[in-house]
Amino acid sequence: MPNSSIPAEAVSRLRLQLMALTRRxxxxxQDDELPFAQLSLLASIERADGAATPSALARAEKLRSSNLASLLRELGAGGLILRAGDPNDGRKVRIRLSGAGRQVLDAHRLRKDDWLRAALAGLPPQRLELLLAAGELLAELAAAETPAVHRS
Known part of the structure; x- marks a missing residue:
């Protein structure tokens, strides 16, 4: 049963804290060579593990097909993705990362990981342990399926 007694201020504070970390x-x-939308699409292609179709990517990234097509053209022109016909359905196209696309995505992640590692190194051991445990809870929260809340 959901806990409806969580104070609105606490929920708001947590949202702001998560947003601040995301912004940071x-x-x-910022030194990435690609815009965030392209990097996000590369990550979605990677997560699909060879099964990425344009329609699945549009759903995952919540993009209109025209916006997705533009991003895919840009990534293709940069040699960051590869397209191949679906072996089971000739009408479908599968998209995967090229070696260059994987390198760009890995470099992007490494920059963020380097900053986070340095920031975490400054924490006392008990707080670091607490934060790392909270990371597991945040992953669960991100994966939670909850009914949409409608306000009047």
Whole structure:
């Protein structure tokens, strides 16, 4: 049963804290050669592990097909993705990362990981342990399926 007694202020504070961390991680990756939308799409392609189709990517990234097509053209022109016909359905196209696409995505992640590692190194051991445990809870929270809340 959901806990409806969580104070609105606590929920708001947590949201703001998560947003601040997300912003900081994006700032640390400002030297990326690609815009965030392209990096996010590369990550979605990687997560699909060879099964990425344009329609699945559009759903995962919540993009219109025209916006997705533009991003895919840009990534293709940069040699970051490869397209191949689906072996089971000739009408479908599968998209995967090229070696260059994987390198770009890995470099992007490494920049953020380097900043986070340095920031974590400054924490006392007990707080570091607590934060790392909270990371597991945050992953569960991100994966939670909850009914949409509608306000009047």
């Amino acid at each position: 991680l994006r700032q640390e990756a």
